[in-house]
Amino acid sequence: MxxxxxxxxxxxxxxxxxxxxxxxxxxxxxxxxxxxxxxxxxxxxxxxxxxxxxxxxxxxxxxxxxxxxxxSEIDVLRQLELLEARREIERYVVGAAARRCKAGERSRFLELADLMLEAAAMHDGEGFLKLDKEFNERILIAARNRYASAMMRLVQGLSRRFFFAHHQSTTSLAEIARLHAGIAEAIARRQEREAREWLDRLIENVETFTRATLDTV
The missing domain is CATH 1.10.10.10 (Winged helix-like DNA-binding domain superfamily/Winged helix DNA-binding domain)
Incomplete structure (x- = not known):
């Protein structure tokens, strides 16, 4: 696009x-x-x-x-603080994306769901992150709110780096991919409530994963 x-x-x-x-x-x-x-x-x-x-x-x-x-250094406590803000902003964004997603955008969300699951099955963390970046950007485009998009962009890079640095020791890439795929499919089907519910599950998983790193750093 x-x-x-x-x-x-x-x-x-x-x-x-x-x-x-x-x-x-x-x-x-x-x-x-x-x-x-x-x-x-x-x-x-x-x-x-x-x-x-x-x-x-x-x-x-x-x-x-x-x-x-x-x-910048990676800071677990700052990452937890970031998640507090990210949860509320991203709930709005995925809901807006599901509500406003155009017909031409929906097929790519379904493709991304499959591709993220495939990357996880191959234990390809770097490949997954590239797909996740595109996924995040397409959500912001579909949401069509420049102010919410600007706020989300302030936290996405830090979130992706933290995940890349720690995911092998503290979480399942397959589970993270499954949760992302759930969001993507809900947006593609214009299911606003379901998109937010999948997002809530994702943030809970990420918060648990982030807290678990306190025992590994």
């Missing part, structure tokens, strides 16, 4: 850096510079600078005056 394929250089820089941070290729605590990232991505300084500002707003980077840029 147009919304997902057309990217400016700044958006491309953001997408590349966000993926590398979420998948720990750029690990928590690493110090980087604008020039280093520009050379690494093969993009100019201006789009990279714009991406850094956005990632800083989302909590994935920390700008350190006169020292450079640090990839």
């Amino acid at each position: 147009t919304e997902l394929t057309k990217q400016t250089k700044g958006e491309r820089a953001y997408a590349m850096l966000e993926e590398q941070i979420v998948t720990l290729q750029l690990p928590p605590g690493q110090l980087v510079s604008e020039k280093m990232l520009s050379d690494h991505l093969g993009l100019g300084r201006t789009p990279v600078r714009d991406a850094i500002k956005q990632l800083s707003r989302e909590g994935l980077m920390v700008i350190l005056p006169k020292r450079g840029i640090m990839i």
Whole structure:
């Protein structure tokens, strides 16, 4: 779809850096510079600078005056705080997506449900995360509320990185995929109440998983 394929250089820089941070290729605590990232991505300084500002707003980077840029640390307690806000905002968003989803959008939600289940069956955490990113973006497009979308984007990267860092030791990828598939199918069928119920189950699972990491870190 147009919304997902057309990217400016700044958006491309953001997408590349966000993926590398979420998948720990750029690990928590690493110090980087604008020039280093520009050379690494093969993009100019201006789009990279714009991406850094956005990632800083989302909590994935920390700008350190006169020292450079640090990839933010993973903080379990902050993640639990994030989940409190995410639950309420995301309940609205998935309900709105189910209510406003257009006919042309529904088939992709059903495809994503199947693809996420397949990724989980193959124990492909990184592949699942890529599908999850598209899934999240399509939900925001279908919800058609720019303010709710802006709020959700502030927490999605941190949530995905936390999951990638800890899911192998504390949760079942198959169960997470099943819950995501339930949301996707409910949205595709325009079942607003069911979409929210699946979301509630997902957030409960993620909160349990997050608390479990306190015993493993």
